[in-house]
Amino acid sequence: MPRSTSGKARNRRGGDGLWLAARHDFRQPVQSIELLAGNLAEAATEADRRQLAAAIKQVTASLRSMVAGLTMIARLEAGETTPVLHSVAIEDVAAAAMRSLAALPVNFTRGPLDASVMADRSLLEAAVQGCLLYATKFRVGGDVVLEARTLDGGVELAISFAGDHPEAARRDMAFVELEPAVSGGAPTVGLAPALAGRLLAVMGGSLDLLQTNEKTASIRIRLPAPQLA
Numbered sequence: 015m016p017r018s019t020s021g022k023a024r025n026r027r028g029g030d031g032l033w034l035a036a037r038h039d040f041r042q043p044v045q046s047i048e049l050l051a052g053n054l055a056e057a058a059t060e061a062d063r064r065q066l067a068a069a070i071k072q073v074t075a076s077l078r079s080m081v082a083g084l085t086m087i088a089r090l091e092a093g094e095t096t097p098v099l100h101s102v103a104i105e106d107v108a109a110a111a112m113r114s115l116a117a118l119p120v121n122f123t124r125g126p127l128d129a130s131v132m133a134d135r136s137l138l139e140a141a142v143q144g145c146l147l148y149a150t151k152f153r154v155g156g157d158v159v160l161e162a163r164t165l166d167g168g169v170e171l172a173i174s175f176a177g178d179h180p181e182a183a184r185r186d187m188a189f190v191e192l193e194p195a196v197s198g199g200a201p202t203v204g205l206a207p208a209l210a211g212r213l214l215a216v217m218g219g220s221l222d223l224l225q226t227n228e229k230t231a232s233i234r235i236r237l238p239a240p241q242l243a
Contacts, residue, residue, distance in 0.1 A: 046073050071117035075147075078114075083140050083209035090216060097134040097216050101240040104129045104162045104171055111142040112160075120150045125161025129169045131237035133217050138237070141210040142171070145221070145233045148206035149175045152231065169239050174232040179223050210235070 050070045057063040089095045105127040112122045131138070149158045153175040162171045211221045219237040226232055 044077075047077075068117070068119070072119065075115050075117045080144075080206075080209070083144055083213065086137060086140055087209065087212055097137060099132050099134055099217060101130045102133045102135050102138060104131060104169065107133075107135065107139050107142055108160050108171070110139050111146055114139075114143055115146055115150075118147075118150050120153070121157040122146065123157040123159045125159055127160065127162045127171075129162040129164055130240055131169045131219075132240050133219070133237050137213045137217060141213040141219075141221075141235065142173075144206040144210040144213075145173050145235065148210075149173050149231075149233060151206075152179060153177045164239065165236065167239060168236055171235040171237075172232050173235070174226070174230060176229060177231050178228075179225055179231050207233075 047070060050066050050073070054063060054066040054070070057066055086095075090097075105124075108124065108127055115122075146158060154177040156176040159174045160171065161174075162169055164170075207221065207223065214221050214235060214237065217237060219235065221236075222234040224232050224234055
């Protein structure tokens, strides 16, 4: 039977936990960039320099996505902005998110995406981008596949990949921003699910991590469909 963890499984209070987790999650990519930059300066061949430059682009793409998501959440929590919901085409959002992550060494494949949802375009794009980063992190090969389907009163965007979500104990922590950063150094799944789940929640949406079988995992984004006039 498919195993699932939902972003609605835990109520979150305040933003302190999120920022502690952000500090924890930013440390590794910053250290990676420092190491890669040092190696780039000493690279002996053009091929080595290209490989290191590509790796730096990959890490900075991840950082850029996290900064964008954190900034959006900070502005929402400070009351500087509110979601503006309107009909948004899933295909347009998916295309923009994939373009923003073009530096990653992974192919994104589009399945049927001809559906629209009620959402704030910028918030949804940031959430999808974070989910694509998560899928890239945990895949074990092959493409990351995006496809949408209509549900009763809503739309589901499935992001599927060959691989497994982290073991259950870590997967259950995916939407708890404080504990992974301070609970005895336990490894985390990264900020992506927590960021995406929070952005989707302010639009009336939800996010689930689903292990569909031993070889395939997926992230399921659900949002309301536009109301018919």
